[in-house]
Amino acid sequence: MAPEKLEIAPEKLSDLAALVNEAKVYLSFTQNDVKRLNMIAPKIKPHIPKIVSYVVKAIGINKKLVDILENHPLPVETAVTVFEKWLENVLSWNYDEDFAKQAYRIGAAHANAGINSKIMTLTMGNFMVGTSFVVDKMIADKNTTRVFLISIQKAFMLNLTLMLQYYDDIKTEKTLNKLYDAIKR
Numbered sequence: 001m002a003p004e005k006l007e008i009a010p011e012k013l014s015d016l017a018a019l020v021n022e023a024k025v026y027l028s029f030t031q032n033d034v035k036r037l038n039m040i041a042p043k044i045k046p047h048i049p050k051i052v053s054y055v056v057k058a059i060g061i062n063k064k065l066v067d068i069l070e071n072h073p074l075p076v077e078t079a080v081t082v083f084e085k086w087l088e089n090v091l092s093w094n095y096d097e098d099f100a101k102q103a104y105r106i107g108a109a110h111a112n113a114g115i116n117s118k119i120m121t122l123t124m125g126n127f128m129v130g131t132s133f134v135v136d137k138m139i140a141d142k143n144t145t146r147v148f149l150i151s152i153q154k155a156f157m158l159n160l161t162l163m164l165q166y167y168d169d170i171k172t173e174k175t176l177n178k179l180y181d182a183i184k185r
């Protein structure tokens with residue numbers, strides 16, 4: 001699929017490594033968060049289809065998004081499987097440079113499919129809300145719930161940050177190209 005198609009230049013890879021580190025420091029995302037995600041992953045896993053169906057429902061009421069999906073070769077069933085696999089990854093990634101690369105490529109796939117950054121942010125919000133419902137119902141002790149939810153929320157925001165970097169990069173590239181064109185004239 002598209003993310004494999006995107007070649008990332010070596011200098012961009014080091015930018016992404018710097019970005020993921022900066023974002024982790026900013027969000028106070030540490031190895032403890034990774035451990036908590038890994039710990040709760042098997043408990044959330046059986047509920048992933050329910051979370052994804054919550055996310056897909058919101059996409060389904062947006063006419064523009066339905067059109068994008070209908071005109072894209074990716075069948076809806078595959079889109080559901082892709083969402084489920086991605087959510088599993090969110091809970092199991094190590095949040096290293098390889099994660100940064102994958103998240104950036106996912107951003108690229110959507111930018112190229114015509115899905116804007118606002119929709120990516122809102123959809124991430126729905127993933128976050130859906131997952132929070134599930135975790136909240138799953139654990140009786142609310143202090144424990146809070147600790148896990150904080151790590152989960154940080155992970156979603158890290159993913160979003162890396163995905164949106166692609167949108168920033170294409171905007172910068174377009175501005176630079178316009179400037180070059182103006183200079184050449």
Ligand code: HEM
Pocket residue numbers: 001002003004059065066068069072074079082083086106109110113115119120121123124127
């Ligand atoms: C937080 C939001 C989202 C996440 C995490 C996400 C996740 C993913 C992932 C992991 C892929 C597979 C990338 C690959 O390996 O090729 C993908 C592809 C795709 N997603 Fe999403 N998605 C999001 C939002 C949306 C929305 C709102 C739509 C609405 C139509 C959408 C439509 C698509 C399409 C059409 C593809 C295929 C892109 C291509 O390969 O050309 N996604 N998504």
